[in-house]
Amino acid sequence: RKEVEQDPGPFNVPEGATVAFNCTYSNSASQSFFWYRQDCRKEPKLLMSVYSSGNEDGRFTAQLNRASQYISLLIRDSKLSDSATYLCVVNNGGDSGAGSYQLTFGKGTKLSVIP
Amino acid sequence: DVKVTQSSRYLVKRTGEKVFLECVQDMDHENMFWYRQDPGLGLRLIYFSYDVKMKEKGDIPEGYSVSREKKERFSLILESASTNQTSMYLCASSLSGQGLTDTQYFGPGTRLTVL
Numbered sequence: 001r002k003e004v005e006q007d008p009g010p011f012n013v014p015e016g017a018t019v020a021f022n023c024t025y026s027n028s029a030s031q032s033f034f035w036y037r038q039d040c041r042k043e044p045k046l047l048m049s050v051y052s053s054g055n056e057d058g059r060f061t062a063q064l065n066r067a068s069q070y071i072s073l074l075i076r077d078s079k080l081s082d083s084a085t086y087l088c089v090v091n092n093g094g095d096s097g098a099g100s101y102q103l104t105f106g107k108g109t110k111l112s113v114i115p
Numbered sequence: 116d117v118k119v120t121q122s123s124r125y126l127v128k129r130t131g132e133k134v135f136l137e138c139v140q141d142m143d144h145e146n147m148f149w150y151r152q153d154p155g156l157g158l159r160l161i162y163f164s165y166d167v168k169m170k171e172k173g174d175i176p177e178g179y180s181v182s183r184e185k186k187e188r189f190s191l192i193l194e195s196a197s198t199n200q201t202s203m204y205l206c207a208s209s210l211s212g213q214g215l216t217d218t219q220y221f222g223p224g225t226r227l228t229v230l
Binding site for chain 1: 146148155156157158160163165173205209211218219220221222223224
């Protein structure tokens with residue numbers, strides 16, 4: 001069974017804080033990795049893809065450790081608008097075929113940024 | 116901008132009714148997906164389709180069927196709705212790239228209540 005595990009939180013942090021989320025996945029054949037953000041009562045939206053070398057987008061940094069099957073998301077200088085649930089997402093394996101189209105979603109980590 | 120629309124935001128049906136949930140995307144994406152999202156369980160894949168008239172079972176297909184007669188439209192059918200199918204239903208689409216999984220774009224969701 002393909003699993004993606006996340007700490008459900010909630011993480012309650014003050015504005016300006018740095019917060020890190022971690023995620024582990026069980027399927028060693030996974031090739032694509034993402035962080036999605038879901039606001040309350042809204043649909044998930046892509047926050048960023050995660051690349052092997054690590055990547056940064058403004059205040060957000062994502063890291064991937066294939067050997068440990070571990071993904072992280074770091075948010076610096078937290079804003080009130082960062083309050084949401086963050087979903088760790090991996091594809092079901094391979095770089096072609098039906099498995100590559102499917103994604104497995106973690107249950108999400110809830111973040112509340114407080115004034 | 117990718118747009119995925121779903122026919123209803125809220126739907127209330129009675130046990131035993133046949134229910135149709137419609138999803139339309141306007142970006143000529145090959146892949147379309149139906150998920151349900153429940154508290155504590157996260158997003159679970161019901162069915163997906165990687166081409167017109169093609170369909171594949173996801174993790175929880177029991178009690179559901181799908182139809183993809185046109186590329187832009189993917190329908191989820193509950194043949195005989197039951198109370199345990201009360202949930203948030205999310206449709207998504209993605210482009211088939213060469214190799215790795217492409218981003219999935221979600222519709223706003225349909226909150227279905229079965230009485």
